[in-house]
Amino acid sequence: MNFYPYEEDSLLFSKKSARNVFIVLVILFFSVYIGSEQFGYFDMALYGYLWATVLCFVLLTIRITSWTLRPPTRRLWKQGFKMMFSAKGLTFVFKTLYTNIGEQRFIRNRSVYRWAQHMFISWGVIFSFAITFSLVLNWLHFELVEPKTYAAVVFGIPMFRMGVDSPLAIAIYHGLNWTGIAVIIGCGMALYRRVTDEKKIVEQSKEYDFFPLFLLIAISITGSLLTVSALWMEGAFYLGIALAHQITVIVFLLYFPFSKFWHLPLRFLAVIVPMYHAMGEQKECARCGIEYATATQIKDVQLALEKRHLSVPIDHTTLHFSDLCSECRRVSHRLGAYGAKVHFRKANLVLESNQKNGLQLKKGGD
């Protein structure tokens, strides 16, 4: 959708993405290098996943670069980082991290059902990510240090030990199964809602909406089948299932940056918002005088619009429409249209129509 190039300097995007991709690749390389203890422990079964993951990271980096280059995004990130440097800002960020990302309270406020469904999906997928990436990139592996004891090695550093049959070990081995089940439950709930609430879903096309859910379910089911096959079916169909699983995961990884799942990175910007709203100085509407925004945000919005040649100024004044609260914006247009004088009481200005459907300072003072 609205996904067109953003900067005027068309090379800027390429330059920035090239740089960022380079940085990410270097970091990846070193993390794998360290994690695999100089490529000592390399699980060749995960080779395909590895390349897909690397590609996914590259694509994600490019996508994020393009996103953060958009003026409003850039502004908001910058403001966020600036504010995080105060104690107040930092507390805000941690609090929001918990409520907004951890607990996702705002989704619960939308609907408890959608919240439950989303908790299953998001946490299911995030933990799956964590486990898969750590294994695939060899950030984490297990070493048999004694005949019946594993050591978990993170970035080459042994962290803890556990018995081969200990409950912890089983929980960890089957981590992906648990998360897979969570994802299946969540996606099932989402599908059910799609069917029952179909009429309410105004948003995008079917393909955009259903495909991600089917994809997640396919991954989770093939993944779980691997375990089923290994544990109870003496490895029957194992290779086929493994191949299917590998394909679905690779599709997912490549699809991730350009789909519904793209909202995961976006959501991290949400963490900044409460702080952004709370920590700025309040601004009064130029007409009615109510406080309706922070001065910083209005400036930010005006800058963002200017970059897009979409400034909406009020002629012969220093004001923009965004210096008015929403209601005064609506009313001023109407008053101007029927030839009334428009009093901006707070700013002490009298305006009139500019005869081109905008507003201007009234000629001759008032």
Add this chain to the structure above:
Amino acid sequence: MGHAQNKDYSQRDYDAILRDGEELISTHCCFCGMQCGMNIRVNKEDKSVLGVEPRYDFPMNGGRLCPKGVSAYRQAEHVERLKHPLIRKNGKLEQATWDEAMDLIVSKIQEIQGKYGKDAFGIYSGSSMTNEKCYLMGKFARIGLGTKNIDYNGRYCMSSASVGFNQSIGIDRGSTNPWSDIKFADVLLIAGSNTAECHPLSMPYIWGARDRGAKLIVVDPRQTKTALVADVHLDIRPGTDVAIANGLLHVMIEEDLVDHDFIHNRTTGYEELKELVKKYTPAHVSEITGVAVDKIITAARLFGQAKTGMTMFARGVEQHATGTDSVSNYVNLCLVTGKMGKKGSGVATFTGQGNGQGGREHGQKTDQLPGFRKITDPKAREYIAGVWGVDESEIPGPGLSAFEMLQALGKEIKGLLLICSNPIVSSPTVGDVGEYLKSLDFFVCMDFFLSESAELADVVLPSTVWIEDNGTMTNVEGRVLRVKGIDRTPGETKRDWKVICEIAERLGRGQYFQFNSPEDIFNELRVASKGGTADYYGITYEKLDKMQGVFWPCPTEESEGLPRLFEDLKFNFPDGKARILAFEHKGPNEKTSKEYPIILSTGRVVFHYLSGNQTRRIEALRNLCPDPYVEIHPNLAKKYNIEHGEPIKISSPRGSIELPARVTKITREDMVFVPYHWGKSLAINHLTNPALEPKSKIPEFKVCAVKLEKIVSHAGEKHG
């Protein structure tokens, strides 16, 4: 597509959306006489009400709805609905069974009527219910209870228009023309009606006329939303309608803008009128009404010069001690200019209540029998007695009118059945009305919410809401139409016509009330109205569905009704001539004085219906207009040093009330305006004048004298 009679209406060419698992009940709005069509979305399985869907194909409104209409369905699943009968025990209303309630009602009726005579039990009914129910109430009173004392809240609403129309043109149909005719008028004179707020769905018709270049004249003391877009706004002092009409007549006669042919051939009484209005010169009228001279002249010329035109009015003209005079005088405007009986020419009153029209036709008015028959007319009594299968002598004579009946409570009337009304909010001097109701020996009320009046009852019976029953209504134009309901009665609710039949059964009068459906009642109504002015005989449910409503009179099975009256220019008098009647300006019953120097006028807002019992409970509407207020001009406010939003005390000789001021230039400087939809301490009817118009018995809601006082807030002083 559709019947020819509906050709010029405002229907639109879309189908309603029908969603999976739902069905649409195509019915009409319960609020106001426009009777807009709407579809109610109902869950197919559990019959729960889900929402509203526009009924684009209905001619009158084409799917359009006012805010009341859009949210009307929200009554159906409302938590405050009465779901079981209540009986007062130890001073409190407590849950009871239907049997208990019915036993009590029947024994009380018998006790009271045994002790004090038949007429000691009265019925106060309403006009927001179907023709079937209105008819049934009239019949039940006369031959179920045998009481003469039945009247209905339409007395407060339509009675002046009714008398006025009858004395001028001999027939009382709300509009002589189909509503689509408004579009073809070259001039529209709207008096005492805030059409935009009270009958919003008339606006597309008015704009239809304006788009054709029609002129709009609005007579109203306030610059309402209707007046805001008028060509001439005659902002009269409340209570001077007769004078302003005389002024317009004066100018038209003076400038010879009258239709001599029409006057000569089709009317009587013109000379008297001509004589009388001689002294109503624009200057004189301007003095009485407070309207600028040039506006009177402009308006008269616009009206007189136009080829076609309609005069339309509402409660602002009617709810006066001289209400019937004003109505006839506005009708005169059309009579002297020959604006009658043509496309775009006629007179109309905006019916307020849902079935204000049908409710006054079929015998729940104390002086009437079905079909607009007079209860004192021996022939009419004979005929109806025949239909009902009783002896003529069994039908009582006329009883007390609505407000007189309330005043008689506890005296001649000891027991009361109240249905479809909330008189303790809607009557003048509501404080006293509470006392009247409390002095009853027995008071039973049927409603679906516990109204302010129901709170005082000894027994409250839970009825169904309008979309849970079938029947017919008659709208502002005289079009009879079908309302359809969902097949359900939630909790222990019962349809009120069933309850009435059951009471009759228990009183031993069951043989006259053998009805199994509203259609049964309607079929009897058809026969009962046959030969009357409002003749429904040829109307069947089937025809109503097919034609999307039928205009009465419809005397035969072949007839398709009569959308436009008087096309033959024969008025409903033996000589076929309309009566031009002349009236002196008398002014309101209560004049302003030194002590009470300000005029109070009351009225409606678009968000609420009548006593507000329904609309105040709908959250969306309540939020839009939660409380009453006093509209006051800034200059008047300044005199009393009152700021916007500040509470003021207004008092009349009858009571006082404190309400916040809404300072606005839309009202005249010599008056204040307060909407009347609230009860108890917020009821402006504590102040209004109970003076009744002698012919129609309508109370003078629209004018009384009041004084204003600033409320000195002590709390404020401390901080100040």
Add this chain to the structure above:
Amino acid sequence: MAKVLYIDYERCIGCRACVIGCEECSGHDHLSRMFVDELNPGETVAASPTPCMHCVTPACAESCPVQAIAIADDGTVLSASLEKCIGCKNCTYACPFGIPRVDDVKKVMYKCDMCYDRTSKGRPPMCASVCPTDTIRFVDEHEIKAEPPKEVQFKWDFGGTVIETRTVIGMPDTETNRYGFREGDGVQS
């Protein structure tokens, strides 16, 4: 063939049926997206509805840091995507017409989507369906722009920035019916 909203606000009676009607559209979660504002409180009863203007280059979408506001194929500017919107309110300030609203509890922006549920099935949006006065109409875009019944607004020039909107506003008649006047007064605000 494309149909758009036409607002002839001279006719508006401020009844807010459109506001309540908006809640009735299936996609709207019972949150109304319509606005009705009093234009001269205390002076006249003039009021006007404002639905989304459906800008051809929507400032709301341009200002959104997460590109949550999508434009449907027919040009309808949709409400924010539920999963993308972070509730930052940029759009509410950027919109020159004062349209988007943010629900602070649900943390999501919502705005007029012309009842996508209805218009995608060829039916008028709820506001245009219910408006009792025909203030809001659902009309052919080309017709209303090419041959308007009276003076209309759909190209807005703000200091050189020209924004074209799909929604069209009809201008009141201040000549004959003296819209906005009270006897003897000039036009006030």
